[in-house]
Each structure stands twice: as structure tokens, then as C-alpha cells.
Amino acid sequence: MANDTFSALAAHPCPAVPAAPTHHAADLPLLVEYTLSEFVRAETQALAEVDQALEPLLSAARDAVLGGGKRVRPQFAYWGWRSVAGPHAPVGMVLPALAALELLHAFALVHDDVMDRSDTRRGRPTAHRALADGHRAAGLRGDAAHFGDAAAVLAGDLLLVWADRLMARAGVPDRTLREARAAYDRMRVEAIAGQFLDVLGDCARTWSPERALRTARLKTAGYTATWPLHYGAALADAGGGGFARGPLGRAFTRYGLAVGEAFQLRDDLLGLFGEPSVTGKPVGDDLGKPTMLLLLAQARASAAQRAELAAVLAAPRPDVARLAAVVRDTGAPEQLSEMIGERVADAHAALAAAPVDDDTRTALGELAAAVAWRAA
Incomplete structure (x- = not known):
């Protein structure tokens, strides 16, 4: 066979x-x-x-x-x-x-x-x-x-x-492919680690905002932006990966983390407030996960709102519309949008200091905005 x-x-x-x-x-x-x-x-x-x-x-x-x-x-x-x-x-x-x-x-x-x-x-x-x-x-x-x-x-x-x-x-030469493979392998390992934290979050009794961001960095930021950038650069680098330790590698890491986190935070918003006909997924598909949006809502909620959030999430068939209304009333979506904006700004700051040509700087700036404010 x-x-x-x-x-x-x-x-x-x-x-x-x-x-x-x-x-x-x-x-x-x-x-x-x-x-x-x-x-x-x-x-x-x-x-x-x-x-x-x-x-x-x-x-x-x-x-x-x-x-x-x-x-x-x-x-x-x-x-x-x-x-x-x-x-x-x-x-x-x-x-x-x-x-x-x-x-x-x-x-x-x-x-x-x-x-x-x-x-x-x-x-x-x-x-x-x-x-x-x-x-x-x-x-x-x-x-x-x-x-x-x-x-x-x-x-x-x-x-x-x-x-x-x-x-x-x-x-590309074998040596170059091996260098790119190192970035590719790190991308895969981090994505699997982040996915495990995501699964663990479904059943953990407590979850911190710091861990939610760490999960986003591992599960999303690394394999969406950071390591693809390093991987692509390695495919062109015949010098043994030296760029990764220089100003270009540092700029790509800073930019990639900022864009990847913005991508995941936007995903949190779309998961509860997105339009299913656009996203291709029903709202509330990640209901119960300790997303940054939900953690912010719980931290900002009044005692009555916190009790209502707990009641909705504990229901056998949670009322997604009711959950969205309570989360919206806490002001968490606005705070999350501010966090996304801060990361887009940090991505642009990383590009401003990066040793890249103007076309690359412009394109990566546009990509940062596109993934951070996407509708799907």
C-alpha cells in the first residue's frame, strides 16, 4: 500500500x-x-x-x-x-x-x-x-x-x-530553506502551545488578562504575522539568518506581535458582535472562552451586571443577544477597540524604525490596519 x-x-x-x-x-x-x-x-x-x-x-x-x-x-x-x-x-x-x-x-x-x-x-x-x-x-x-x-x-x-x-x-538553496524552516517550526510549536491554552481556558476556573494576551500571542500573533515575516525574510537571506538578530528582525518581531494581538482582539469582537453573513460563523461561537473581551466586561461590570453575565454563561443554552447587550453596557467593546488602536499605532512605530523601503513600510502599514479592523 x-x-x-x-x-x-x-x-x-x-x-x-x-x-x-x-x-x-x-x-x-x-x-x-x-x-x-x-x-x-x-x-x-x-x-x-x-x-x-x-x-x-x-x-x-x-x-x-x-x-x-x-x-x-x-x-x-x-x-x-x-x-x-x-x-x-x-x-x-x-x-x-x-x-x-x-x-x-x-x-x-x-x-x-x-x-x-x-x-x-x-x-x-x-x-x-x-x-x-x-x-x-x-x-x-x-x-x-x-x-x-x-x-x-x-x-x-x-x-x-x-x-x-x-x-x-x-x-532556494538548502541552507536558506533550513533557516526558513527554523522560523516555520517555531511558528508551529507556538501555535500548538497557544491552542492548548485556548482549550485549557474553556475549563479553567480562573484566567487572567495576562494569560489571555499570552494565548493570543502564541496562538495567533506568532503564526499570523511575526513568524511569517521572519520566515519570508529567511527565504531571501543567504547569510545564515543574521537578519533575525539585527534591526530588521527586531522590528518584525515588534510589529508582528502588535498586529497579531490586534488580529486576535478583533476576532474577540467579531465573535460576539460580527455579522454572520460576513464572518461565515454564528455569533457566540466562542461563548464561554475567557477572551479579553469577556475578561474586560467582567472587570468593568457592576455587581448586577456581573451576576447577569454569570447567569447567562451558566445557562445550558446561553442567550447570545442578552450576553452581547450586557457586555456592550459595560463599555468593554470600546476599551477593546482602544487596545486594538494602540497596537496598530505600535505596529506603525515599529515600521517607522525598520530598515525597509517605503513600499514595504506602506504595505505593512496597510496590512496592519486591514487585519485589525476587518469585518470577517
């Missing part, structure tokens, strides 16, 4: 990404999308030839990658790369490595949805729900929900392997 699998994969190599005649940032989302779609097509075709029964697994993995997304992580990595490579370097050589971050992201989302028991993602059923529905539709034996969870975990694992396979196709 293993030999058949590897033979099939070898028979369907991922098509080379055409070298782009231009390398404007505006081209990047389409280039990333092309890279992902061609890679996923080749990988799924190869595995489907091993056994057609794998189709539900492959469909779940394919949908997780190609079912939408903002593609912000490749953008941060691109500007990290460009800051070292310069404005005229051909982006085609590093596109596989940039696009691989979306496979890593898809892996994290599939597993996160299983852990959070989420029903929808981007307006569609989550992987584990879709797989469970497929189990029922096919009339298979056993528990459909358990099958959905187990199959979704495997789909996430497959996406993680795909990320490694796609990254390895980058046209």
Missing part, C-alpha cells in the same frame, strides 16, 4: 509555478491561489488513484484549502521576503513556500473546529460536520459524529504534511 501511494505521488508531480513577469503585491493572492490549486489537484489525484474510498478525506482537505480565506499569512511572508530580496527579485522561486503557509493555516482551522465543536466555517459546514453528514448519507455503520471528528483530524494531518511537501518545492 505504501509503495503504491508513493508511486502515485511520484507520477503526479506538482506543476511548476510559472515565473511571474511582474512581482507586484497585487499579483500575490492570485499567484498563491494558482499555486495552491495546482498543488492540491496533483496531490488529491495521486491519492484518489490509490483508492477511491479516500475521496471524503481528500474532499475535506481540498475544501479547507480552496474554500476561501484572506491569504494574509503569505502576504506577511512576501513582504518579509521582499524586504531582504529587494523589489526586483523573481517571486516565483519562493511562491511554493509562501503558499505553504495557507496549508498550515488550513490544518489549524480544521483541528480548531473539531476542538471547538464549530458547525460552520466561511459560511459552510466545518470539515468534521461535512464528513459526519457524508457518513449518514452513505448509510455507513457506527457513530457519524465520531467518524466526522476522526476523519477531520486526519484531514488536518494531511494538510500539515502537504505544507511540508509544498515548502520543499521552493527554489
Whole structure:
């Protein structure tokens, strides 16, 4: 079976990404999308030839990658790369490595949805729900929900392997790829540590604002902005990673932490006050998690408001609209928005001192605002 699998994969190599005649940032989302779609097509075709029964697994993995997304992580990595490579370097050589971050992201989302028991993602059923529905539709034996969870975990694992396979196709020297891999590995370790804290927060009796921010830094900031920037810069650095210890690395770390925290704090607001038709997820999906928004609301609440918050959260089916009204009345959303603004300002301050060209500084400033004040 293993030999058949590897033979099939070898028979369907991922098509080379055409070298782009231009390398404007505006081209990047389409280039990333092309890279992902061609890679996923080749990988799924190869595995489907091993056994057609794998189709539900492959469909779940394919949908997780190609079912939408903002593609912000490749953008941060691109500007990290460009800051070292310069404005005229051909982006085609590093596109596989940039696009691989979306496979890593898809892996994290599939597993996160299983852990959070989420029903929808981007307006569609989550992987584990879709797989469970497929189990029922096919009339298979056993528990459909358990099958959905187990199959979704495997789909996430497959996406993680795909990320490694796609990254390895980058046209950079082995030493350079090893340096980039160090940033990539740290990104993954921190994301897993942050995800554990997120899961622990669901059942912890107490949770501090400091720990909530630490969770955001590990789970979100590192793998959204900080390490993609370092990863991208390492892909262009043939000098053994020296930039990471210099002013550029320090600026990227400061900027990335600020932007990543702003991203997560905005996520907290959207989780309770977002528009489901825009976010693709129902409000209250993270109900009960010790988010910074909820911690601020509890700290600012009057005795009566605190009692009402506790009553809503303790209910078997919490009233999300009532919770949102109480949280809003505490003034916590305004305070959280101020915290987001402070982080955007800190990101701009980091850019002002960074040794980057004006185009990079402008683009990263715009990215900071885009992720901090996004609607979905």
C-alpha cells in the first residue's frame, strides 16, 4: 500500500509555478491561489488513484484549502521576503513556500473546529460536520459524529504534511530553506502551545488578562504575522539568518506581535458582535472562552451586571443577544477597540524604525490596519 501511494505521488508531480513577469503585491493572492490549486489537484489525484474510498478525506482537505480565506499569512511572508530580496527579485522561486503557509493555516482551522465543536466555517459546514453528514448519507455503520471528528483530524494531518511537501518545492538553496524552516517550526510549536491554552481556558476556573494576551500571542500573533515575516525574510537571506538578530528582525518581531494581538482582539469582537453573513460563523461561537473581551466586561461590570453575565454563561443554552447587550453596557467593546488602536499605532512605530523601503513600510502599514479592523 505504501509503495503504491508513493508511486502515485511520484507520477503526479506538482506543476511548476510559472515565473511571474511582474512581482507586484497585487499579483500575490492570485499567484498563491494558482499555486495552491495546482498543488492540491496533483496531490488529491495521486491519492484518489490509490483508492477511491479516500475521496471524503481528500474532499475535506481540498475544501479547507480552496474554500476561501484572506491569504494574509503569505502576504506577511512576501513582504518579509521582499524586504531582504529587494523589489526586483523573481517571486516565483519562493511562491511554493509562501503558499505553504495557507496549508498550515488550513490544518489549524480544521483541528480548531473539531476542538471547538464549530458547525460552520466561511459560511459552510466545518470539515468534521461535512464528513459526519457524508457518513449518514452513505448509510455507513457506527457513530457519524465520531467518524466526522476522526476523519477531520486526519484531514488536518494531511494538510500539515502537504505544507511540508509544498515548502520543499521552493527554489532556494538548502541552507536558506533550513533557516526558513527554523522560523516555520517555531511558528508551529507556538501555535500548538497557544491552542492548548485556548482549550485549557474553556475549563479553567480562573484566567487572567495576562494569560489571555499570552494565548493570543502564541496562538495567533506568532503564526499570523511575526513568524511569517521572519520566515519570508529567511527565504531571501543567504547569510545564515543574521537578519533575525539585527534591526530588521527586531522590528518584525515588534510589529508582528502588535498586529497579531490586534488580529486576535478583533476576532474577540467579531465573535460576539460580527455579522454572520460576513464572518461565515454564528455569533457566540466562542461563548464561554475567557477572551479579553469577556475578561474586560467582567472587570468593568457592576455587581448586577456581573451576576447577569454569570447567569447567562451558566445557562445550558446561553442567550447570545442578552450576553452581547450586557457586555456592550459595560463599555468593554470600546476599551477593546482602544487596545486594538494602540497596537496598530505600535505596529506603525515599529515600521517607522525598520530598515525597509517605503513600499514595504506602506504595505505593512496597510496590512496592519486591514487585519485589525476587518469585518470577517
